[in-house]
Amino acid sequence: MSEDVLFQLKNVSKNFVKGKEKISIFDDLNMTIDRGDFVAIMGPSGSGKTTLLNMLGGVDQPSGGEVWFDGTRIDSLSEGALTRWRAENIGFIFQFYNLMPMLNAQRNVELPLMLTKLSKAQRRKNVETALALVGLSDRAKHMSSEMSGGQQQRVAIARAIVSDPKLILCDEPTGDLDRATADEILEMLQLLNRDHGKTIVMVTHDPAAAKYAKRTLHLDKGQFVQREIVA
Amino acid sequence: MGSLIAQIVSVTLMNLGSLRRRLWMSLAMVLASAVVVAILLAFLAMAKGFEETMRGAGSSQIAILMREGSSTELNSVILQDQVNLIGESAGVARDANGPLVSPELYVIVDGIKKSSGTEANIPLRGLNKTGMDMRTNMQLVEGRMFTPGTNEMVVGAGVLREFNGFEIGKEVRFGKNLWKVVGVFSTGGNIFESELWADIKTIQSHYNRGNSYQSIRTKLQNDSDIKPLQDSIEREPRLNLEVQTEQEYFASQGKQLQYIATFGWIISAVMALGALAGALNTMYTSVADRAKEIATLRALGFSNFSAFCGTIAEAMVLAVTGGLLGSLAAFVFFDGLNTSTLGGSFTQVVFSFEMSPDLFLQGAILALAIGFVSGFFPAWRAARMPVIVAFRHAA
Numbered sequence: 001m002s003e004d005v006l007f008q009l010k011n012v013s014k015n016f017v018k019g020k021e022k023i024s025i026f027d028d029l030n031m032t033i034d035r036g037d038f039v040a041i042m043g044p045s046g047s048g049k050t051t052l053l054n055m056l057g058g059v060d061q062p063s064g065g066e067v068w069f070d071g072t073r074i075d076s077l078s079e080g081a082l083t084r085w086r087a088e089n090i091g092f093i094f095q096f097y098n099l100m101p102m103l104n105a106q107r108n109v110e111l112p113l114m115l116t117k118l119s120k121a122q123r124r125k126n127v128e129t130a131l132a133l134v135g136l137s138d139r140a141k142h143m144s145s146e147m148s149g150g151q152q153q154r155v156a157i158a159r160a161i162v163s164d165p166k167l168i169l170c171d172e173p174t175g176d177l178d179r180a181t182a183d184e185i186l187e188m189l190q191l192l193n194r195d196h197g198k199t200i201v202m203v204t205h206d207p208a209a210a211k212y213a214k215r216t217l218h219l220d221k222g223q224f225v226q227r228e229i230v231a
Numbered sequence: 232m233g234s235l236i237a238q239i240v241s242v243t244l245m246n247l248g249s250l251r252r253r254l255w256m257s258l259a260m261v262l263a264s265a266v267v268v269a270i271l272l273a274f275l276a277m278a279k280g281f282e283e284t285m286r287g288a289g290s291s292q293i294a295i296l297m298r299e300g301s302s303t304e305l306n307s308v309i310l311q312d313q314v315n316l317i318g319e320s321a322g323v324a325r326d327a328n329g330p331l332v333s334p335e336l337y338v339i340v341d342g343i344k345k346s347s348g349t350e351a352n353i354p355l356r357g358l359n360k361t362g363m364d365m366r367t368n369m370q371l372v373e374g375r376m377f378t379p380g381t382n383e384m385v386v387g388a389g390v391l392r393e394f395n396g397f398e399i400g401k402e403v404r405f406g407k408n409l410w411k412v413v414g415v416f417s418t419g420g421n422i423f424e425s426e427l428w429a430d431i432k433t434i435q436s437h438y439n440r441g442n443s444y445q446s447i448r449t450k451l452q453n454d455s456d457i458k459p460l461q462d463s464i465e466r467e468p469r470l471n472l473e474v475q476t477e478q479e480y481f482a483s484q485g486k487q488l489q490y491i492a493t494f495g496w497i498i499s500a501v502m503a504l505g506a507l508a509g510a511l512n513t514m515y516t517s518v519a520d521r522a523k524e525i526a527t528l529r530a531l532g533f534s535n536f537s538a539f540c541g542t543i544a545e546a547m548v549l550a551v552t553g554g555l556l557g558s559l560a561a562f563v564f565f566d567g568l569n570t571s572t573l574g575g576s577f578t579q580v581v582f583s584f585e586m587s588p589d590l591f592l593q594g595a596i597l598a599l600a601i602g603f604v605s606g607f608f609p610a611w612r613a614a615r616m617p618v619i620v621a622f623r624h625a626a
Contacts, residue, residue, distance in 0.1 A: 050622060053622075054619060054622065057530065059530060059618045059619055059622070060619065079535070080534065080535075083529065083532055083533075083534055083535070084532065086530065086531070086532045087531065087532020087533075088532070090532075092527075092530050092531065094527070094622065098523065098524075098527040100245055100524055100527075101249070102245055102248030102249050103245065103248070111241070111528070111531055111533075112531050112532065114234070114237045114238060114241050114533075115234055115237075115238065115531075115532045115533065116234065117234065159531075171622055
């Protein structure tokens with residue numbers, strides 16, 4: 001595996017058994033994501049894009065094939081090992097933000113750092129940096145209910161980057177936002193990729209959103225049907 | 232390890248922080264735990280109060296003698312010549328006036344309980360001066376001592392508190408005889424305060440007891456050393472008596488109400504099962520309510536063990552809060568509450584509910600058990616929550 005390759009799927013398949021019927025989501029799927037890439041994955045409903053994202057995030061396991069991340073095969077890891085791997089390597093951005101409603105922005109962003117050995121002062125410093133990066137320093141003490149959807153998603157982005165993960169996975173990050181706010185969020189992701197070197201994989205229905213990525217993969221019936229580089 | 236503890240603390244605080252979303256269900260769980268603990272503590276305080284009342288009456292320096300086979304004074308009979316023989320026995324203390332032996336009579340009279348207005352048995356004890364002197368913790372708190380040879384009596388503070396018509400100066404009719412209350416005594420809250428005391432010869436006369444008695448109390452020559460007296464009785468065939476220290480006697484009487492504590496635990500266990508059903512429902516609802524939060528934390532890298540511990544901790548906090556409220560309620564409403572119940576001699580024993588640290592500890596253990604059991608299965612579900620739930624498209 002080249003040193004530039006961060007993620008690699010080799011002949012991956014994913015099946016579900018429903019009653020007596022075996023449903024195939026993917027069959028013999030191959031994919032490579034390099035460091036510093038910004039990939040949009042598009043496709044119709046049921047094409048398997050969320051399943052693919054879950055597999056990349058170690059939330060779901062393939063039925064066959066191999067999943068490699070930074071030189072380590074992760075499809076054979078135990079649930080506990082995968083949990084630790086996620087904590088160290090993955091930042092998630094969800095469509096509905098998934099902030100903890102009982103915590104303020106600062107405490108939400110701090111959550112991934114609770115899994116590290118950083119001191120409280122260091123955690124506070126990292127949280128301040130992440131919030132500054134998404135332009136929400138003045139909202140640190142605000143609860144999620146006191147913020148707009150766009151602001152909540154920016155908090156979620158700060159939470160995803162605060163522990164400096166190698167890969168950021170976004171599940172329809174602008175699906176719940178209006179166009180203008182969605183563009184702000186996408187510009188922010190683009191900035192994180194371009195200026196901070198973050199590797200990003202984004203699942204989206206929105207072709208306008210996909211344009212912010214460096215390349216777009218179209219998934220249909222479990223296969224990538226065409227590859228398009230977006231400058 | 233430090234990270235795991237930080238995870239557990241974070242998850243627990245988040246769970247507690249989300250309680251307001253499930254306010255009424257959580258309050259119901261707190262209330263159920265409070266009721267169960269309060270009821271348990273009420274029973275235990277009753278048993279404890281009775282036991283303390285009985286135990287406080289017994290001295291290890293005094294021996295009590297009753298007819299062989301008699302478990303209480305009521306069904307014992309002792310004759311004058313046996314009293315004389317005990318006076319001559321080894322191990323009995325003496326003073327300038329002779330052996331310290333107190334033959335006593337124990338008859339049952341009726342009183343009207345203030346609480347219910349119903350009749351209940353009260354013991355009327357016949358004593359001589361030696362018997363009075365032996366009760367070193369007796370204090371006249373009001374009035375004077377009865378005059379030997381008259382129909383005068385003194386009443387225990389417990390009788391005055393729980394029964395009607397025993398105030399100083401009142402005349403009380405027992406059968407054909409009219410008795411006058413001339414004093415009130417205290418013995419520090421022990422069982423003697425549930426008695427009426429009068430002159431033994433007068434009682435013998437009014438109740439046709441001739442020269443018979445029901446028990447003998449005697450001061451031991453050497454403190455707690457009952458063996459010489461026991462040996463002496465065994466050697467004398469005319470003394471078909473059983474001897475034990477007063478402390479042993481009342482301790483065995485106090486054990487009679489141990490069933491109250493057992494009953495309290497049984498009632499509380501049954502109620503705890505009901506509380507558990509409600510608490511389990513509360514905790515399952517909590518896990519369902521927090522499903523997306525739990526899954527999100529798991530996606531971020533929080534362990535399933537922290538989800539398990541956080542849910543258990545939430546259940547235990549709710550149950551223990553209820554336990555504390557229940558303990559507080561039991562303390563406010565029951566500690567020191569005066570009541571009476573039927574003792575071993577079919578007479579009323581006046582006693583106070585007594586809360587103590589060991590009872591609170593038992594209440595806390597019960598609350599913790601309710602919390603742990605009600606939290607365990609929902610916590611198991613939380614720990615096994617699929618991470619994929621975090622990606623479901625529901626707000």
